[in-house]
Amino acid sequence: MIRLSGVLLLFFLRTSLCIPLDQFYPFGATEPDAQVPHGDDNFSPSITLQKQFLFFGEAFLSLFVNTNGVISFSRGVSDYTPDPFPLNDVQLIAPFWGDVDTRDGGTAWYRLSNSTELLSRSSEEIRNAFSLQSVFNATDLFISTWDHVEYFSGPTETSCSNDHELLTVHNCMCELL
Numbered sequence: 600m601i602r603l604s605g606v607l608l609l610f611f612l613r614t615s616l617c618i619p620l621d622q623f624y625p626f627g628a629t630e631p632d633a634q635v636p637h638g639d640d641n642f643s644p645s646i647t648l649q650k651q652f653l654f655f656g657e658a659f660l661s662l663f664v665n666t667n668g669v670i671s672f673s674r675g676v677s678d679y680t681p682d683p684f685p686l687n688d689v690q691l692i693a694p695f696w697g698d699v700d701t702r703d704g705g706t707a708w709y710r711l712s713n714s715t716e717l718l719s720r721s722s723e724e725i726r727n728a729f730s731l732q733s734v735f736n737a738t739d740l741f742i743s744t745w746d747h748v749e750y751f752s753g754p755t756e757t758s759c760s761n762d763h764e765l766l767t768v769h770n771c772m773c774e775l776l
């Protein structure tokens with residue numbers, strides 16, 4: 600028996616001209632979110648996933664959410680300067696990678712979700728966005744949101760905070776007998 604699992608990623612990066620926050624997937628203290636400890640280059644504890652995450656030929660059962668805007672596998676990442684991909688020592692997904700600092704503002708949130716409403720929403724969005732995924736049916740989500748995060752040594756009178764959100768979405772497990 601061969602088991603195949605699909606993963607698609609959705610990225611939302613908010614600026615003044617991009618997606619408004621109320622169109623993000625719900626996040627924050629009103630949700631059952633955990634948060635990365637506030638700090639300059641922190642990361643979450645290892646987060647166990649509900650299903651294997653297949654990424655460039657490797658299967659991962661856990662990940663880390665990092666202050667500096669990325670999720671990573673195998674270890675947390677405190678690097679604050681983006682390096683060109685591929686990286687030799689760690690696998691990561693970087694919707695935004697910079698020197699984020701939450702000591703003076705902002706929070707990095709995360710949670711696993713099986714919300715029926717959010718599964719339905721993500722399935723529909725993926726089916727609409729990717730013509731080859733017309734039967735995509737999400738079974739679980741991992742939502743990580745960097746909420747009004749500041750950059751290193753910010754904020755100042757002229758600085759702006761940043762919001763971005765990353766979803767990893769599994770579809771149904773297919774079994775080939």
Ligand SMILES: [Ca+2]
Pocket residue numbers: 639640666667679697698699700751
């Ligand atoms: Ca930082």
